[in-house]
Amino acid sequence: MNQNSSATASLSRVTILIRVREGILDPQGQAVLQAFHDMGENDLFSVRIGKLIEIYVPQTDALKSRIESWCQELLSNPLVESYEIQGIEPVTHQPMSM
Amino acid sequence: MNQNSSATASLSRVTILIRVREGILDPQGQAVLQAFHDMGENDLFSVRIGKLIEIYVPQTDALKSRIESWCQELLSNPLVESYEIQGIEPVTHQPMSM
Numbered sequence: 001m002n003q004n005s006s007a008t009a010s011l012s013r014v015t016i017l018i019r020v021r022e023g024i025l026d027p028q029g030q031a032v033l034q035a036f037h038d039m040g041e042n043d044l045f046s047v048r049i050g051k052l053i054e055i056y057v058p059q060t061d062a063l064k065s066r067i068e069s070w071c072q073e074l075l076s077n078p079l080v081e082s083y084e085i086q087g088i089e090p091v092t093h094q095p096m097s098m
Numbered sequence: 099m100n101q102n103s104s105a106t107a108s109l110s111r112v113t114i115l116i117r118v119r120e121g122i123l124d125p126q127g128q129a130v131l132q133a134f135h136d137m138g139e140n141d142l143f144s145v146r147i148g149k150l151i152e153i154y155v156p157q158t159d160a161l162k163s164r165i166e167s168w169c170q171e172l173l174s175n176p177l178v179e180s181y182e183i184q185g186i187e188p189v190t191h192q193p194m195s196m
Contacts, residue, residue, distance in 0.1 A: 032173070036172070041168075043155060043156050043158075044153060044154070045192070047151065048152045049152075050150035050152070051147060051150060053147055053148075054147075055144070056143040056144040057141060057142045058141050058143075070134070074133060075130070095143075095144045
């Protein structure tokens with residue numbers, strides 16, 4: 001049983017999706033699309049690769065607005081990327097800290 | 099039977115999430131966590147960074163099983179990553195092919 005202090009705060013998992021904006025070149029997606037075509041999967045039209053970011057943080061009142069500023073200031077480059085806060089869910093299981 | 103006129107076929111967007119398995123080191127997530135701490139955001143417990151993959155492909159009967167094999171063979175490294183097929187949705191808007 002985990003008895004450290006953070007076990008008493010309610011922990012949330014924040015899920016954020018970062019996408020390369022439409023019209024912006026996505027070299028990683030292009031490379032994967034080429035690999036599909038090389039495998040004979042010729043009907044794929046497009047592949048876009050973005051980021052899945054999961055943050056484990058104690059639930060607080062101002063969390064939603066803090067997440068917005070994190071997305072704008074640290075997690076995405078607004079010039080070429082868009083972000084979507086997909087969910088904020090309570091978690092009971094703490095991830096391993098690594 | 100694969101008909102090659104993809105303009106008439108119904109296009110789907112397949113959304114796949116790739117996560118670094120729990121217990122496996124995630125240097126990118128650690129770097130972002132450190133950046134948060136440097137910004138004074140000290141209550142964050144953990145940050146994990148995975149991939150968001152969006153594939154645009156014509157809807158076919160065998161699509162679901164094809165996606166499974168794509169995930170296993172090309173999109174994830176099963177030793178250190180897990181995948182989740184989050185959704186297969188019809189799209190009317192075709193992304194720019196770049």
